[in-house]
Amino acid sequence: MAKKKEVTVEEKLRALYDLQLIDSRIDEIRNVRGELPLEVEDLEDEVAGLNKRLEKLSSDLERVDVDIKGKKILIEEANGLIKKYNEQQKNVRNNREFNAISKEIEFQELEIELAEKHIKEFYAQIEQKKEVIAATKDKMEQRQSHLEHKQGELNEILNETEKEEKALIKKSEDYKNNMEERLVKAYTRIRENVKNGLAVVAIERGASGGSFFTIPPQIQMEIAGRKKVITDEHSGRILVDQELAEEEKLKMQNMFAKM
Secondary structure: OOOOOOOOHHHHHHHHHHHHHHHHHHHHHHHHHOOHHHHHHHHHHHHHHHHHHHHHHHHHHHHHHHHHHHHHHHHHHHHHHHHHHHHHHOOOOOHHHHHHHHHHHHHHHHHHHHHHHHHHHHHHHHHHHHHHHHHHHHHHHHHHHHHHHHHHHHHHHHHHHHHHHHHHHHHHHHHHHOOOHHHHHHHHHHHHHOHHHOOEEEEEOOEEOOOOOEOOHHHHHHHHHOOOOEEOOOOOOEEEOHHHHHHHHHHHHHHHHOO
């Protein structure tokens, strides 16, 4: 049975730096999208909310229209009763009957007056609601237009980057699956806790990438020796020498170009 080849520290460092370059490229793609997905989602919610409001306002108008028709029917019925009572008054036998019918006529007249007042209020409500509907429609058209513009921007970016992003995510997972679990956990933990998600950085002008703290010459020599995984004592990032970083950047750029 063939003995499994042992992975050297240098190979581990190269794999870690490659993984960092892949994940950084994914970050770049997502940064290009920026807040667009959230903006689109917010606009979709706003347009849906305005649509719901328009539906409610239309429903309110229908209800008010029904109320007006009801009051008009009530007026017709009251006028019919008044006519009937006026005829009855012509045939009363005494003042008591006359006064009782007069009170009925007076009650119906008050009903008509109240109904007419309500109808006037209902028509005022209709006008007010129509104004709100017009303003809501205008706002919805503006937001819909803005949504379509933002959705177009997002779709354009997605069309340009979606395929590459999916390929990069798969490549990132492949790298992690082929690495020691403890290294993947360390890489992930560092990446989550440092600025810009940079967990693995190269030495630049005697300091770790993205840091102003100088790395002592002895430590720089150890990093260049690629015999063990060394982290920056200030940021916690994993450090690689610049030569290794340049070699891996060139290799990964060629890979990205083919995606």
